[in-house]
Amino acid sequence: MAEQAPVLSEPLESLDPELAGLISGELERQRATLDLVASESVPPRAVLEAQGSILTAKYADGFPGRREYDTCEWIDRIESLAIERAKALFGAEHVNVQPYSGSNANAGVLHALCQPGDTVLGWDFTQGGHPTQYAADTFAGRFYKGVSYGLRRSDRLVDMDQVEVLARRHKPRVIIAGWSCYQRHVDFEAFRRVADSVGAYLVVDMAHFAGLVAAGLHPSPVGVADACTMTVHKTLSGARGGAILCRSQLASAVDAAVFPGEQGSPLPHVIAAQAVTFLVAGTPEYRERMARVVEGARTMASVLVDASERTGALVVTGGTDVHQLLVDLAPSGRDARSVMARLNEVGISANAMRIAYDAAPDPGASGLRFGATALAGRGGGPAEFQAAGEILADALADGDGLRTGELKERVRALMSSLPLFSYLG
Numbered sequence: 128m129a130e131q132a133p134v135l136s137e138p139l140e141s142l143d144p145e146l147a148g149l150i151s152g153e154l155e156r157q158r159a160t161l162d163l164v165a166s167e168s169v170p171p172r173a174v175l176e177a178q179g180s181i182l183t184a185k186y187a188d189g190f191p192g193r194r195e196y197d198t199c200e201w202i203d204r205i206e207s208l209a210i211e212r213a214k215a216l217f218g219a220e221h222v223n224v225q226p227y228s229g230s231n232a233n234a235g236v237l238h239a240l241c242q243p244g245d246t247v248l249g250w251d252f253t254q255g256g257h258p259t260q261y262a263a264d265t266f267a268g269r270f271y272k273g274v275s276y277g278l279r280r281s282d283r284l285v286d287m288d289q290v291e292v293l294a295r296r297h298k299p300r301v302i303i304a305g306w307s308c309y310q311r312h313v314d315f316e317a318f319r320r321v322a323d324s325v326g327a328y329l330v331v332d333m334a335h336f337a338g339l340v341a342a343g344l345h346p347s348p349v350g351v352a353d354a355c356t357m358t359v360h361k362t363l364s365g366a367r368g369g370a371i372l373c374r375s376q377l378a379s380a381v382d383a384a385v386f387p388g389e390q391g392s393p394l395p396h397v398i399a400a401q402a403v404t405f406l407v408a409g410t411p412e413y414r415e416r417m418a419r420v421v422e423g424a425r426t427m428a429s430v431l432v433d434a435s436e437r438t439g440a441l442v443v444t445g446g447t448d449v450h451q452l453l454v455d456l457a458p459s460g461r462d463a464r465s466v467m468a469r470l471n472e473v474g475i476s477a478n479a480m481r482i483a484y485d486a487a488p489d490p491g492a493s494g495l496r497f498g499a500t501a502l503a504g505r506g507g508g509p510a511e512f513q514a515a516g517e518i519l520a521d522a523l524a525d526g527d528g529l530r531t532g533e534l535k536e537r538v539r540a541l542m543s544s545l546p547l548f549s550y551l552g
């Protein structure tokens with residue numbers, strides 16, 4: 128009998144010290160960083176365990192009870208558990224947990240509802256939407272005719288009159304509401320009325336705010352929209368994957384569009400990690416954490432509003448009702464990329480965003496987005512968000528970098544008061 132190769136049981140640390148070292152480097156970076164990237168979160172240990180489990184070895188083309196293999200009895204139970212938990216959490220009639228990511232969820236839902244060449248009306252990605260809803264350089268714009276709506280210039284809120292005008296003019300098959308960068312609640316009922324008036328399907332892309340919906344801190348589009356797409360790793364703070372919720376009448380079309388329409392075998396390890404995520408998201412602890420997220424974003428926004436004279440950064444819409452805020456750097460005369468680099472230098476991560484009606488020449492030059500999910504995930508509460516807001520304000524005001532050393536020290540002190548992944552030693 129051939130002996131099993133030792134390499135199969137060797138720990139990463141000794142098998143591949145080079146890679147192990149790189150992962151440790153990233154762990155230390157995460158620990159030291161004030162993470163204000165609005166799409167990032169802190170996954171629970173149990174999610175990491177499920178996602179790194181032996182389930183990765185399994186193929187499972189198909190769905191529970193209808194697979195192309197006979198050996199899926201455990202995978203069937205795992206996927207059914209994830210589905211049932213998601214249905215209960217969101218009050219959804221049908222759930223597909225197989226999309227590999229939020230983008231794949233959008234691909235699946237458009238595949239289910241449209242024929243190639245049909246028109247899709249999505250949220251302008253230069254004004255807060257996501258390219259995979261309609262944009263020319265994504266599958267959405269290649270297979271469908273992509274049209275987009277945006278924000279009103281006056282208040283940077285979604286322009287429902289424009290949605291209605293475009294819907295009447297283009298008769299879309301699908302209207303997608305949902306954003307990557309927006310600060311206020313969207314009126315899903317208003318979108319529903321427009322969709323009904325032109326016979327379109329309504330899809331809500333809740334990639335960013337699904338976690339707030341799960342916690343009851345954001346109006347739920349489930350039941351208003353025909354289908355909702357989401358990620359499980361943004362505010363939901365769990366597995367690195369996507370999911371689709373839909374009406375039961377659309378169940379078989381959505382399932383067939385995801386598999387075999389858009390993907391091969393699902394990722395059983397990720398589905399298991401989704402099941403854990405949905406379990407956690409139903410607990411009081413999670414709701415309390417998400418309440419800290421929303422409260423924390425609001426605190427940082429109000430600190431930045433008060434500091435706007437010295438920072439030259441305007442808080443778009445004057446605040447936030449969700450987990451993220453957006454500042455417009457145009458009045459400061461500085462561009463987002465260089466400011467982002469300065470923030471990085473003191474240990475803060477955030478992203479530069481395109482911003483609606485940017486006065487600066489290069490689109491995307493003036494917006495910086497800050498999210499609260501990761502800091503709340505580390506245990507941050509009112510005091511930590513107040514401190515984070517003040518560090519941010521001082522860093523934005525410190526155009527010439529004179530306070531870099533002091534700001535670095537304040538970030539270091541804040542982060543070391545909130546240990547991250549301490550169970551990893």
Ligand SMILES: *Cc1c(COP(=O)(O)O)cnc(C)c1O
Pocket residue numbers: 166228229230231233256257259305306307332333334335358368369
């Ligand atoms: C992040 C996001 C996506 C894509 O999700 P990925 O997991 O990055 O593929 C789609 N739509 C919106 C609104 C998003 O914010």
